Amino acid sequence: MAEVFPTGTVLFVGAGPGDPELITVKGFKALQQADVVVYAGSLVNPALLDACSEGCEIHDSAPLNLDQVLAILIAGCRAGKRVVRLHTGDPALYGAIQEQMEALDAAAVDYAVVPGVTATFAAAASLRQELTLPGVSQSLVLTRLAGRTPVPAAEELSRIAANGGTLCLYLSVGMMETLVAELLAGGHFTEKTPAAVVYRASWPDERIVEGTLANIAARVAAADIDRQALVLVGDVLAARRAGVPEKSKLYDPHFSHGYRRA
Ligand code: SAH
Numbered sequence: 001m002a003e004v005f006p007t008g009t010v011l012f013v014g015a016g017p018g019d020p021e022l023i024t025v026k027g028f029k030a031l032q033q034a035d036v037v038v039y040a041g042s043l044v045n046p047a048l049l050d051a052c053s054e055g056c057e058i059h060d061s062a063p064l065n066l067d068q069v070l071a072i073l074i075a076g077c078r079a080g081k082r083v084v085r086l087h088t089g090d091p092a093l094y095g096a097i098q099e100q101m102e103a104l105d106a107a108a109v110d111y112a113v114v115p116g117v118t119a120t121f122a123a124a125a126s127l128r129q130e131l132t133l134p135g136v137s138q139s140l141v142l143t144r145l146a147g148r149t150p151v152p153a154a155e156e157l158s159r160i161a162a163n164g165g166t167l168c169l170y171l172s173v174g175m176m177e178t179l180v181a182e183l184l185a186g187g188h189f190t191e192k193t194p195a196a197v198v199y200r201a202s203w204p205d206e207r208i209v210e211g212t213l214a215n216i217a218a219r220v221a222a223a224d225i226d227r228q229a230l231v232l233v234g235d236v237l238a239a240r241r242a243g244v245p246e247k248s249k250l251y252d253p254h255f256s257h258g259y260r261r262a
Contacts, residue, residue, distance in 0.1 A: 004026055004029045004033060005082055008078075008081070008110070009077060009112070010083045010084075011030050011113075012085045012087060012095075012114065013027040013031070013087070013091070014087060015039070015044045015087060016116045017089055017123075017203075018122070022117045023116065024116065027116065031048060031051040034052060036072065036076040036082070037056060037057070037059070037085075038059045038069055038072055038083070039061065040062065040086065041062035048086070066099065069085075069100065070100065070107075074103075074104070078109075087116070089117065090116045092113070119201055119230050120142055120168045120230060122198075122201035123168070123196075123232060125202070126198055126208060127198065127232070129240060130236065131232075133236045134246040134248055136236050136245060137165045137234055137236050138165075139163075139166065140165065140168060141168070142168050143170070144170045145157055145171070147175075157169075157183060158182045158183070164188040165234060166232070166234035166236050167231075169232075173197060173225060173227065173228075174227060180213050180216065183213060189233065192212055193212060193234065194212055195210070195233045196216075197225060198229060199225045199229040201230065207223065209225065
């Protein structure tokens with residue numbers, strides 16, 4: 001098999017949302033070729049580690065601090081090994097990879113990134129829902145409520161919600177009352193705006209709770225979901241019941257584009 005990354009380097013790999021078949025082919029090959037894997041044990045499906053070779057050294061990063069993770073990555077590279085740092089979903093979102101890459105730069109260790117399927121797209125797939133519908137929303141905002149990590153004032157949820165569109169909230173399902181209050185405070189969404197919560201999208205124990213901003217917080221509390229879930233909000237979610245208000249121009253028989261004449 002062709003080598004997907006050189007020895008003595010780190011490959012940050014997106015593991016995808018949970019279903020082990022939702023990693024990229026490149027990410028999977030990297031696991032097969034790795035000599036060292038450091039994976040985020042809280043959300044990465046350990047079934048992915050079955051791809052690793054017999055002799056591969058595997059570390060769960062959950063109990064480790066940043067310096068301990070870096071020590072493993074750097075020592076592996078200096079010993080001429082191929083090192084995979086396996087992150088949940090896509091590594092570029094809430095993955096804390098920038099500080100790891102910065103430290104690798106400082107240690108003169110080379111690295112690259114393989115993207116992954118982020119939780120938003122797994123949730124949309126589970127809902128069988130398009131997130132951008134003509135005449136309804138053409139924008140998707142991925143954001144979160146402040147937790148231990150603050151959110152810059154300009155990105156307060158009420159300010160983002162004031163624009164409407166489709167919103168997908170990470171790391172926030174444990175604060176549903178605040179979340180709904182902020183969304184309503186924006187002035188665009190109303191108590192009738194549909195919302196969906198997808199718990200552990202693409203895992204065997206996935207659960208979906210749907211409602212409106214009037215009742216979603218109570219329904220999520222009743223379902224006892226307070227982590228590992230995504231909150232989707234916006235009028236696109238009404239389309240599965242109410243129908244699509246406007247068909248896409250892309251497949252419109254009267255509309256020409258580069259690959260098809262009207
Ligand atoms: N890099 C990851 C996000 C890490 S932050 C990604 O791209 O998906 C962790 C948060 O992501 C969780 O608190 C939850 O809000 C969300 N999340 C991750 N995997 C999920 C899944 N399978 N289903 C629902 N939400 C998920």
